[in-house]
Amino acid sequence: MTTDSQIPDDLLYSTEHEWLRVEGGRATVGITDHAQDQLGDIVYIDLPKAGLAVSFMAKFAEIESVKVASEVFAPASGEVVEVNPALEDSPELVNKDPYGEGWLVVLRLTDAAEADKLLSPAAYRELVNKELGEHQ
Amino acid sequence: MTSLRTLPLRDRYAALGARFGEFAGWDMPLWFTGAIDEHMAVRQKAGVFDITHMGRFRLRGAAAASKLGSLFTRDPARLAAGGSAYGFACNDSGGIIDDLIIYRLGDDDYLVICNAANAATVGGLIEGAISGSGVEMAGLREAGTVLLAVQGPAAVDAVGALLTPGVLSIPRRQCREIELGGVSYLFMRTGYTGEDGFEVLVDADAAGAFFDRLIDSGEALPAGLAARDSLRLEAALALHGHDIDETTTPWEAGLSWAVELDHDFRGRDALVEAKDKTTRRLACLVADAPGVIRGHCDVYDGDQVVGTVTSGGHSPMLGKSIALAYLPRRLAREGVSLSVDLRGRRLPAHTVKRPFYSHPE
Numbered sequence: 001m002t003t004d005s006q007i008p009d010d011l012l013y014s015t016e017h018e019w020l021r022v023e024g025g026r027a028t029v030g031i032t033d034h035a036q037d038q039l040g041d042i043v044y045i046d047l048p049k050a051g052l053a054v055s056f057m058a059k060f061a062e063i064e065s066v067k068v069a070s071e072v073f074a075p076a077s078g079e080v081v082e083v084n085p086a087l088e089d090s091p092e093l094v095n096k097d098p099y100g101e102g103w104l105v106v107l108r109l110t111d112a113a114e115a116d117k118l119l120s121p122a123a124y125r126e127l128v129n130k131e132l133g134e135h136q
Numbered sequence: 137m138t139s140l141r142t143l144p145l146r147d148r149y150a151a152l153g154a155r156f157g158e159f160a161g162w163d164m165p166l167w168f169t170g171a172i173d174e175h176m177a178v179r180q181k182a183g184v185f186d187i188t189h190m191g192r193f194r195l196r197g198a199a200a201a202s203k204l205g206s207l208f209t210r211d212p213a214r215l216a217a218g219g220s221a222y223g224f225a226c227n228d229s230g231g232i233i234d235d236l237i238i239y240r241l242g243d244d245d246y247l248v249i250c251n252a253a254n255a256a257t258v259g260g261l262i263e264g265a266i267s268g269s270g271v272e273m274a275g276l277r278e279a280g281t282v283l284l285a286v287q288g289p290a291a292v293d294a295v296g297a298l299l300t301p302g303v304l305s306i307p308r309r310q311c312r313e314i315e316l317g318g319v320s321y322l323f324m325r326t327g328y329t330g331e332d333g334f335e336v337l338v339d340a341d342a343a344g345a346f347f348d349r350l351i352d353s354g355e356a357l358p359a360g361l362a363a364r365d366s367l368r369l370e371a372a373l374a375l376h377g378h379d380i381d382e383t384t385t386p387w388e389a390g391l392s393w394a395v396e397l398d399h400d401f402r403g404r405d406a407l408v409e410a411k412d413k414t415t416r417r418l419a420c421l422v423a424d425a426p427g428v429i430r431g432h433c434d435v436y437d438g439d440q441v442v443g444t445v446t447s448g449g450h451s452p453m454l455g456k457s458i459a460l461a462y463l464p465r466r467l468a469r470e471g472v473s474l475s476v477d478l479r480g481r482r483l484p485a486h487t488v489k490r491p492f493y494s495h496p497e
Contacts, residue, residue: 040155040362041172043450044428044457046481064428066171066362066450069479088426095170 191255226403330371
């Protein structure tokens with residue numbers, strides 16, 4: 001079984017299904033289309049406040065879907081400089097537009113070399129297909 | 137890994153894009169388009185659930201009523217033909233082995249529908265009770281039948297328009313067998329969503345065509361177990377294995393209306409003894425802040441743990457989290473401010489009258 005979820009070419013991915021869009025010293029973070037599809041309807045997101053320091057692959061947010069509570073890990077170390085204000089009232093934006101309006105936070109990066117530890121779109125697609133295969 | 141049991145209509149659901157998950161040993165649709173859309177469709181119009189996984193046994197014979205009555209908190213002999221009764225199989229302590237519905241199909245002819253996870257247990261109890269009595273038992277789940285629940289304010293009219301207007305005159309909680317085109321359908325005007333509707337028992341071949349017509353008509357949305365769970369929780373309907381089990385009595389669960397003490401059944405003496413002596417009661421909680429209460433969360437009165445959540449989730453109708461929890465009797469009333477521990481975060485909540493939501497009359 002191969003995934004039909006979207007995996008944009010211009011992003012980096014974590015093994016825990018977060019994406020990272022690096023722009024200069026900052027990066028926008030969200031969860032992947034595959035992740036939101038697995039979670040089902042999202043009803044609440046517990047996001048950090050701006051100013052929080054996060055470290056690579058440490059838990060920084062929690063997403064509650066109708067089915068399950070799921071932790072979100074930081075795909076980069078840095079400081080949270082922006083939090084998506086729309087998600088408080090409309091957490092379903094993560095379902096509808098995980099790479100756009102459903103972004104979670106913006107980080108100011110403290111370690112640019114960490115990007116090497118993340119997955120390319122092709123490597124992430126391979127990971128998703130492998131996980132789908134294991135669930136058959 | 138043990139292999140999961142498969143619904144006869146599974147291919148249809150896969151073609152509609154269903155997300156599947158394991159429930160009670162069955163591979164079941166969790167949702168199709170999305171659990172919240174499906175929940176709202178059932179509240180506003182209609183949805184159709186496949187509940188083929190549920191246990192069902194047909195009992196025929198002169199002693200059927202008395203044998204079933206010896207196991208269950210309801211006395212089947214009191215049902216008129218076409219009637220139904222919700223009740224329990226209890227253990228000797230009055231704890232709930234399962235909750236179920238008994239339908240009287242005709243003279244000496246009964247159907248018992250119970251939870252999927254308890255089907256083997258309930259089947260074993262019935263087998264033991266009817267042994268040597270001449271009552272015949274048929275496990276319909278194993279006989280290739282499908283059970284579809286069509287639920288929602290438009291459900292009864294939709295079934296009437298698609299199959300036969302004959303179903304429109306079946307009163308609430310009643311059932312009727314109707315033969316259409318050589319196929320026998322059992323229509324039961326019962327459900328587990330807090331809405332009007334039918335549960336329809338029919339052979340798998342005819343069930344597929346019925347499901348297709350329902351969906352194609354646009355009158356009902358296919359719905360999965362996630363919506364079934366949020367709907368039953370809003371209606372504050374207990375789920376066995378969570379809100380009720382062998383350690384809880386019907387008194388504690390607030391389900392005394394489903395116990396008839398004036399007939400003899402297993403667990404009766406213990407229930408008589410326990411009546412009016414319960415120290416806890418199943419209560420309804422509504423969250424007063426964002427967050428989702430889940431099963432097993434601790435409930436606090438001030439800094440003291442006073443109970444544990446048995447079922448919790450998001451209520452699409454209220455837009456808040458709701459939960460059921462056993463609380464000391466003094467707290468199990470309306471308007472008590474409490475809090476719930478969500479993995480270290482304390483979420484304020486208050487008690488409300490059961491249910492959380494009921495369909496406006």
